[in-house]
Structures are given as structure tokens and as C-alpha cells.
Amino acid sequence: MLPLQILLNFILIIPFAIMIFLSFTNWTPVTGVDWWRAPVVGVPNFVGAFTDQRFLWALLRTLIFVAVVVPVEFLIGLGMALLFMGRFYGKKVATSIVLYPMMVPWIVVGLAFFLMFQDYGPVNMILLKSIFGEPKLISWFRDPALAFGCIMIADIWQWTPLMFLIIYSGLLAVPQRLVEAARVLGASSRQILWRISLPLIKSLIVVALIIRGLEAFKVFDTVFIMTGAGGPGTSTETISAYVYKVAIQYNDLSYAAAVSLILLIILAIVTRLAIRPLEVKPE
């Protein structure tokens, strides 16, 4: 464990200590004082954060993002898994096709959907044209709600396959003898699904939802590239984008540290509760 401990101390623990210290100062690089000599000013950073509309909105917006994206990914993933449980020609190829979005770098997903939703891009010129009969020139990234929707669609596109994969491999792992026993007793496929398969993979689904929820909360890459980390204005700014901007663009490192600390405390509690189902190991 020694190399691990050194590395963790060096890369993770020390910055964490720095974060706590900084959050109680009002240091920025432009003050000209070394950060470790910065005077401790107490809690104004924390007080400021809870009255900071932009922070609170970013937090709320990110929660909305998670609340929309994760259930949609789950439902489509479940539907796809049920679709792929049946036999059909070309299943192997189709499975390979639907899985590849997971392997596309996040930033490229952002880029791909950025290109899709351009004014003269395929969504306006092909999709909407085939629906309405004429191309609509919608400026997706100029409208706050539409821009946020685009980011959600990109996330759903990328991560539904993961949901599909988890549910599908779970369904495949359901012991065949249980299914056959139920069938012998006269259960319909629908009953087998709702009464046997889904209850058996319930804990798996819970784990999948938790992991995806925590991951979705971090959303940054697609926001950065599709709306320039939060545009128009701050209307698509997620919490990651906000903290990034405070720290890097505004150079307000103390305030960024305080906000980070608040987030870490909230998330540590949520994560601790959330990974509890993970700990129960069938050993």
C-alpha cells in the first residue's frame, strides 16, 4: 500500500488540505502574496456562496439535468434491453452499433452534437424538414431552454448505451431455470419479466442509477464545447462549469475553494448514502 499512500497523499490529500485552508482566506493570485501567507478571514466565502444566485442556480440546474437525463436514459435503456432480449436477424451487429457511443470521448460527443444543431446542420435541414416539410432555421444555442435541451440530448445519446448494457447483461444473467420453471407453470412472458427478471436485477438497476446519477452531476465537457461553458449568458451553466469559471477565468481561487468544499461535503454525504447498496457483497 505504500506507493499508493504516497501518491494519494501527494496528489489528493494535500490539495484537499489546501482547499480547506484557501476557503477561509480571500487570496487570489493577483494579491502578490504567497498563498500560504494569506490572512485567514473566516467564513465570508461560505456566507457569500449561500447568497450567490449564480451558484444556487447552477446547483439547481445541474440537479434538474440529473433528474431529467438519468430517468430518460434508464427508460430507453430498459426498452432497448427488452427489445434486444428477443431473437432477430443481425442482432450481433446491432448490439455493436448501439454500444459504441460509450467509447466516444465526451468532448467529441459535445462536438458532434454541436455540429448537428448548427443553423444549417442536419437537425434543422434534414430532421425538421422531413417532419414539417420545410427546413426550420432554429438557432438552438441562442435559446437558453433549447441549448440546455441539446446538452441533455447529447448526454442521453452517450449514456443510454451504458444503461442498456447493464440492464441487458443483468437480464441475460437471470438463471434460465427460473424462467423455464415459471413458463412450465403457465406464466406469460410479461409476467416472467415483471415478476421474476426485473425483481432479480433490481439491485443492479439501483447501482446503475446511482453511478449514472453521480456521473451526470459532473457534466462539463459537453457544456464547455456546446455552449462555451454555460451560454447564452449563464443559462446552461452547470455546477462544474461554474466552479471552473470562478477558479480559472475569474481567478477567485478562495471563493472557488469554498464552493468546492460545500459541494464536496454535500456530495460526500450523498455518495456515502448512495454507495451503501454497493457494499453489500455476495461473498
Add this chain to the structure above:
Amino acid sequence: MKARQVLGPAVRYILVILVCVWTLAPVVWMISISFKPPTEWYSPNIVPERPILDNYITLFNSTIPIGGTYFMTSITEVITLPLFNSLIIASLSTVFALFIGFLAAYGVSRYRAGGTFALFFTLLTRMLPGATFVAPLMVYYSTLGFIDTYPGLVLLYTAVTLTYAIWILKGFIDEIPPEWEEAAILEGAAPWTVVSRVTLPLVRGGMLASALFIFILNWTEFLFALVISVTQVRTLPVQISLYASAVGRMYGPQAALGLVATIPMVILGYAIQRYLVTGFTFGRVR
């Protein structure tokens, strides 16, 4: 009954095709636009009328105009250095994470070293948003002089991907019966020899799977790279973001660059797919 037998499969095929089209559309469009000359960037054709390779060539040699015009080509920065940086940083970090991760996983699996806390601590670090780490890391790294250096990014990537190395390798080591190692010890082998001659060869599959998985994570990491690499060690994802924001409507080279970054990942992804499928059930269900 008859109608249902025909309709059922038909509906299934339609749905499967819809899912496939939805999945393929964004990347097909990127492929299409990456072969289009500037004059066709705004046309809705999927198949380019005059396909060209210039969008790819200009990534490596910005003096060559795209599609025979000198349209904004001077802004294009070549990607030779970012490509090289991404390869070096992702590979080195993967090797370090595997080395340390293997030792740690071995300790955890065989001796319960560090207890469950160490394991959950590493898991916890993965679940927290990287953005909360940006401010202190910035301060810490500038104090150490690590900003825009290889060691800075490599150490960071090693630390954040260790979790996966430990968790994946622990699973593989757990499956090796300790008796096999004890047998080697009885034969008079030194502890280190046991690990390198008995355990290591047995977990080769796990090493490969975690190596590819961690390489993919490193290759695609964006936030930390954006913060830490300024110019010298700029990685491919950062270069993509610069293209998209600064270059404006350079759709062709943007799409080409996106594909250059994606294709190796998709190939590697399929190589480890079977490990991932088994890994995702977390030993549950049965």
C-alpha cells in the same frame, strides 16, 4: 394470431433500425462533414458531392488550403504535438496506475491491507466532480511548478485512475486460489518471485483489460487537461475544444479532429468489450 406473428417482428425491426439510426447519426454526420470542402459545409447532403481529404491533411500541415481555397486556414493549429502529448501522457499514466494498482490490489486482496476504508476512499475520489478539485490543484501545482508539464498531468492521471486499476485487478487476483502461491513458496520461491512468476501471469487478462480501460479514460480526460496543460503539454481533447471555440465555423477540420480522437478509442473499446460486460454485473443477480 397471424397478424401478430407478422407484426411483432416487423415492429421489432423498425425499433431496432430506429435505435441504430439514432446512435449512428451524430458520428455519420461528423464523418460526412470531415470529407466535405468548405463550400458544402452548409449543405444537408450526407454523401459529399466532391469528397476531399484536405480536412485531415490540414490538421497536420496548416499551410495546405482546404478544398483549394485559402479560407481561414491560417487559424488552424497543427495537431502533431497534441497527438504526441496525448499518446505519451495516456501511456505513461496507464503504466504507473497499473504498477501501483497491481501492488495495492494484491495487498488488499491477499492481506486486506488498509481495510475497506482505503478501497472506499479511492471509490469516493472517483464519484466526486473533478471541478471541485480545480482551484486547490491550480494553487498546488503552480507552487510545485507542475503547470504545463508532463509529470503534472501524468501524476494526476495516475492518481485518479488508480481506483479502476485496483478494483478491476482485485477482482482478478481474488479468483486465484492462494494455495497456488503457497505451493510456490513451499517449493522455495521468494515472495517477489511468487508474485512475478505465479500471480502476474495469471492476471494477464485483467491487466490488459484495465490497461485499455485506463488508457481510454486518460485519452479522453478533458477538465484537468484544460486546467493544467496550457501550451506545451496540450492534449487532444483540449485541442478539440480550442478548435470548436476559437476557430468558429471550421466545421471540416473540427469534425476530422473529432474522428482522429475517436477512432482509436472505439477500436480499443471493442477490444475490451467482453471484459466490461462481465464487469458490469458486479457479481450480482445470480
